[in-house]
Amino acid sequence: MTGFTGKVALVTGGASGIGAEVARRLRARGARLVLIDIDVVPLRELAAELGGDEQIVAVSADVCDLAAMEAAVARGIERFGGIDIVLANAGISSYGSVLAVDPVAFRRVIDVNLVGCFHTVRAALPSVIERRGYVLIVSSVGAYLAMPGVAPYDASKAGVEQFANALRLEVAHRGVDVGSAHMSWIDTSLVRETRIDLPAAAQAIAAMPRPLNKTISVQQCGAAFERGIERRSRRINVPAWVGALRWLRPVLQLPLVERIAGRTTPALLPEMDAQVAGLGRSFSARTQALGEDQERR
Structure with missing residues (x-):
C-alpha cells in the first residue's frame, strides 16, 4: 500500500517532460492516471509503459478546447470513478520580444498556458470537490x-499563479487544496530547444548570476512535485531557493533585474529577434508542428 494507491491523477502535458516524470512517479506509488496531451505518439508509448488500459486513460486533446477537456475528464471518471488529483501542467513558450513575436504565437501561449489551465480545472473540479482532492497549477x-x-510566457505564468490563489479561496471550504509550482530552468525539451534555436537566449541565461542560470534535471523536478502533491502543498518551488524570489519580488523586479538586464538586453535582445526572424517562426519546430497538427484535426 503506497501513498497514492486508490487515487486518480489527471495530468495535462503528460506525454513528456515534467508531466511524464510525475506520471511515472505517481503510477509507481499506486495511482491510476488520466494523461492528456496533443502529442499522440509519446502519449501512447507512455501509457503502454505505465500499465496500458487497466491503469491509464490516455487522451489526445488540446487544453484550449473546453469540450475536449470535458470529454477527457468524463472518460477518466467513467473508467476510474473520479479524479483526486489534477496537475495542470500543459505549457508552451514563444520566441521574440514584444515587437518581434508573432501576435498569433502570443495569443497561443496565453490560450495554452492560462486559458488551458482554466479549462483543465473547470472540467475536473466537480469530481475533485466530490473527492476532496488536490489541484496543482504549474506556474x-x-x-x-x-x-x-x-513576455507572453511570463504574463501567462503570473496569471496562473493568481488563478491558483483565487481558486484556493473558492474551494478551501469544500476540502480541496490548491497549489502552484514555480520552477527555474528545468532540462525539458522547451528549454533545450530554445537554447538551440536562439544562441542569444542561451547567452542571456548564462550571463545571469548563479544560481539563477543553473539547469535542474527533470528527475529532480519530478521528485519535488511528488513530495508536494503528497503533502498537498500550497507552493512547490524548484529548486527550493526559488521561493525566496517570491518575497524578494519587489526588489528583484525593479532595481536588481533592471541592472542585470541593462548590461545584456541592448545587445542580446536585437540579436535574439534577428535569430527569430531567421527561423521564420515564433515557436520551436516541435511546438510549431504540434500546433499545426492540432489545427488540421
Missing part, C-alpha cells in the same frame, strides 16, 4: 521574476 519562476524576450 514558473517567471511569475516572480520577468525576463525580456518571453
